[in-house]
Amino acid sequence: MTGIIYGTGACTPSYIMDNNDIAKLVETSDEWIQERTGVARRHIITEETTVSMAVQAGRRALENAGVSPEEVDLILVATISSNVILPCTACQVQKELGAIHATCFDLGGAACTGFVLAYNTATAYLAGGVYKTALVIGSESLSNLTNWKDRGTCILFGDGAGAAVVKAGGERYYLPVTHSEGSKGDALTCKSRYQGNGLTSEINLEEMIDDEHFMQMDGQAVFKFAVKKVPEVIREVLEANEIEQEDVDYYILHQANQRIVEAVAKRLKEPIEKFPMNLQEYGNTSSASIPILLDELNRKGILKSGQKIVMAGFGAGLTWGASILKWK
């Protein structure tokens, strides 16, 4: 027995910044950003927070699944951009949803691999019989961690949340495959943080002079890591579960960069049509990118019963991993 996704939900801020808006902050252009990343727009919080987006995405996922908040016995939130350090985002989601029977905790620091790791944690608990109904969420206000003066990073990121209701059931447990390489951690760091982003909140950008308060990234190192490790881990997870590539319907990759997704498809010799993308609209939303995309595909009716999906995340740590799921 393992977990089955019964429903999905998402929430993205209504305020949209396109590439021309970014070009007013740093020396760049719509053409450069689209060519190098595929990103055209990103949604940025104004009134929304990591908690409020997680609550909204979670509520929509429960409605979509036809599951009441009282039925949920596990809430996991993957985030690197919680509103506050304590209490954790998952407990705040529990409070807002009234999921009074749930055990709640965050997976902090798992970054762009966060949703895959949270999903794996939930399915392991479900397979072990510890819990029966899990709400798994990725929610991020990355705009609060972004240096809006650094064109090497600020072009990439956006805010949003995605969620999935996972219930015990299904005929088999798909083993996930995950890896970490702490020795390469310097490639993507954030040593401290502000609350607020200086764009849509009160913080004064001119006073935000210490780079350590923001994400710092060796873009090329992360790019090379992703295009090498993601195809490898996808092959590993398929082999571990004795599934052939031709039996996979969709690969839902963390939405970091269109060129990364295309390179992974090419290395796996798979058609790009098997790699849905929505990074054009949202940019890189870290732990939220996979469940936001999953929700989009679910609501558009693109996912059909019995289809096999591989999810793959990669990011800071460095961490990466892949999981297989069969659509309900």
Ligand code: UT7
């Ligand atoms: O969730 C995981 C998180 N991270 C990622 O997935 C990021 C992975 N890396 C990337 O996506 C890419 O490395 C970037 C999009 C960040 C950068 O693209 P790139 O093709 O690796 O560019 P580059 O850093 O090699 O820079 C090429 C040139 C440089 O100019 P010179 O030295 O050739 O004259 C940069 O200064 O482009 C310049 N450049 C820019 N120009 C216009 C760098 N950023 C910009 C920019 N606008 N925003």
